[in-house]
Amino acid sequence: DAGVIQSPRHEVTEMGQEVTLRCKPISGHDYLFWYRQTMMRGLELLIYFNNNVPIDDSGMPEDRFSAKMPNASFSTLKIQPSEPRDSAVYFCASSHNSGGAGNEQFFGPGTRLTVL
Amino acid sequence: DAKTTQPTSMDCAEGRAANLPCNHSTISGNEYVYWYRQIHSQGPQYIIHGLKNNETNEMASLIITEDRKSSTLILPHATLRDTAVYYCIVRVKGGFQKLVFGTGTRLLVSP
Numbered sequence: 585d586a587g588v589i590q591s592p593r594h595e596v597t598e599m600g601q602e603v604t605l606r607c608k609p610i611s612g613h614d615y616l617f618w619y620r621q622t623m624m625r626g627l628e629l630l631i632y633f634n635n636n637v638p639i640d641d642s643g644m645p646e647d648r649f650s651a652k653m654p655n656a657s658f659s660t661l662k663i664q665p666s667e668p669r670d671s672a673v674y675f676c677a678s679s680h681n682s683g684g685a686g687n688e689q690f691f692g693p694g695t696r697l698t699v700l
Numbered sequence: 701d702a703k704t705t706q707p708t709s710m711d712c713a714e715g716r717a718a719n720l721p722c723n724h725s726t727i728s729g730n731e732y733v734y735w736y737r738q739i740h741s742q743g744p745q746y747i748i749h750g751l752k753n754n755e756t757n758e759m760a761s762l763i764i765t766e767d768r769k770s771s772t773l774i775l776p777h778a779t780l781r782d783t784a785v786y787y788c789i790v791r792v793k794g795g796f797q798k799l800v801f802g803t804g805t806r807l808l809v810s811p
Binding site for chain 2: 588617626627628629632640675677688689690691692693694
């Protein structure tokens with residue numbers, strides 16, 4: 585298994601531009617998570633999906649951020665318009681609900697976003 | 701979810717056991733203890749989890765005190781590749797599967 589795949593690995597853009605981050609979860613996993621990591625705030629959960637349906641988006645910082653999961657094998661996190669304070673590493677993770685506590689999350693390698 | 705307290709940093713000599721403590725004095729009866737680690741520039745990696753019994757896998761051992769108010773992650777023979785930030789997280793069984801990462805313990809393994 586290739587694990588969680590994220591693209592691009594690095595993104596440099598200018599303030600005001602639209603940014604789209606992509607994630608392919610592990611096949612068969614029914615949960616997908618988007619996290620953001622910065623030095624100041626650490627690792628934060630932004631939103632997560634179960635069976636392609638958004639369950640909790642309380643971590644999404646503001647309306648400039650949106651996430652979709654059109655099917656079980658693909659999700660996007662979009663920032664429009666982007667701002668310098670959005671610069672961070674964005675991780676996608678997936679897990680399978682085994683029905684118990686053994687629902688470890690598998691993280692992708694992350695996308696390092698720099699907004700100039 | 702219960703709050704956890706971990707030391708900010710620890711050092712360990714290569715080949716020795718690394719014992720990483722975690723306090724979770726407000727843990728509830730249905731909350732599990734999870735450990736993840738994050739090696740520099742990588743995504744977090746699951747290590748182990750437990751409820752009240754000690755657990756062991758190929759990566760580490762987890763020792764949970766009888767009152768469940770604290771636990772210790774043990775890396776029996778630390779290597780340089782174990783240098784990472786280690787996160788102790790407590791969360792309910794099943795539920796919404798949120799993981800709340802604190803600041804963790806930065807473990808430095810030296811030759």
